Amino acid sequence: xxxxxxxxxxxxQPVGSPLSLECTxxxxxxxxxxxxxxxxxxxxxxxxxxxGIGQISSEVPQNLSASRPxxxxxxxxxxxxxxxxxxxxxxxxxxxxxxxxxxxxGPGTRLTVL
Amino acid sequence: GQNIDQPTExxxxxxxxxxxxxxxxxxxxxxxxxxQQHAGEAPxxxxxxxxxxxxEKGRFSSFLSRSKGYSYLLLKELQMKDSASxxxxxxxxxxxxxxxxxxxLIIKP
Numbered sequence: 001x002x003x004x005x006x007x008x009x010x011x012x013q014p015v016g017s018p019l020s021l022e023c024t025x026x027x028x029x030x031x032x033x034x035x036x037x038x039x040x041x042x043x044x045x046x047x048x049x050x051x052g053i054g055q056i057s058s059e060v061p062q063n064l065s066a067s068r069p070x071x072x073x074x075x076x077x078x079x080x081x082x083x084x085x086x087x088x089x090x091x092x093x094x095x096x097x098x099x100x101x102x103x104x105x106g107p108g109t110r111l112t113v114l
Numbered sequence: 115g116q117n118i119d120q121p122t123e124x125x126x127x128x129x130x131x132x133x134x135x136x137x138x139x140x141x142x143x144x145x146x147x148x149x150q151q152h153a154g155e156a157p158x159x160x161x162x163x164x165x166x167x168x169x170e171k172g173r174f175s176s177f178l179s180r181s182k183g184y185s186y187l188l189l190k191e192l193q194m195k196d197s198a199s200x201x202x203x204x205x206x207x208x209x210x211x212x213x214x215x216x217x218x219l220i221i222k223p
Contacts, residue, residue: 041215043201043214043216044157046213049210059210090156090157101145101205101209105156105157105158107155107156110154
């Protein structure tokens with residue numbers, strides 16, 4: 001069966017510090033991968049998605065970046081965090097090429113920037 | 115622009131029925147999803163509609179009208195554990211999901 005892992009679960013960082021969030025998927029090959037951010041009481045905002053190693057599409061211009069160094073690894077980074085980067089960060093995967101395209105979410109990382 | 119509208123919050127009684135509406139305006143349509151999200155947790159998949167009509171799955175049903183840009187999620191025999199946010203998401207012409215802000219459902223005994 002497929003599983004998706006994210007870490008850390010919670011993170012408190014000062015403004016201006018760097019960020020690295022990691023997501024890994026097990027039990028599937030060549031998944032589509034996604035990074036979302038959810039602000040308190042808001043919907044999901046798609047930040048990045050990837051259809052393969054080294055292939056990253058950015059949906060929203062910001063001070064965040066994403067990388068996919070391995071097939072089942074997706075990393076979200078920032079060189080200098082802003083207060084507005086606080087939120088609940090969710091990684092998700094889906095099976096490529098299927099009409100259904102349900103997305104499966106990881107447990108999330110709650111980031112607080114102070 | 116693309117827009118998904120859902121009520122912000124709804125309250126219902128345990129054992130009752132509740133209908134959560136979702137209207138959408140998107141560039142193209144390739145399916146509509148409903149997800150459940152308990153506080154502090156990740157969303158989990160509930161239902162998928164791509165053709166008009168009603169899809170039933172146990173206590174949950176989802177309806178779609180593409181001509182009206184409208185869907186609803188129907189929850190029957192409400193239980194306390196159904197207290198959660200319910201997210202409506204539409205897959206657009208680029209096969210990307212556009213998410214609504216979610217409806218927080220409060221179940222009272």
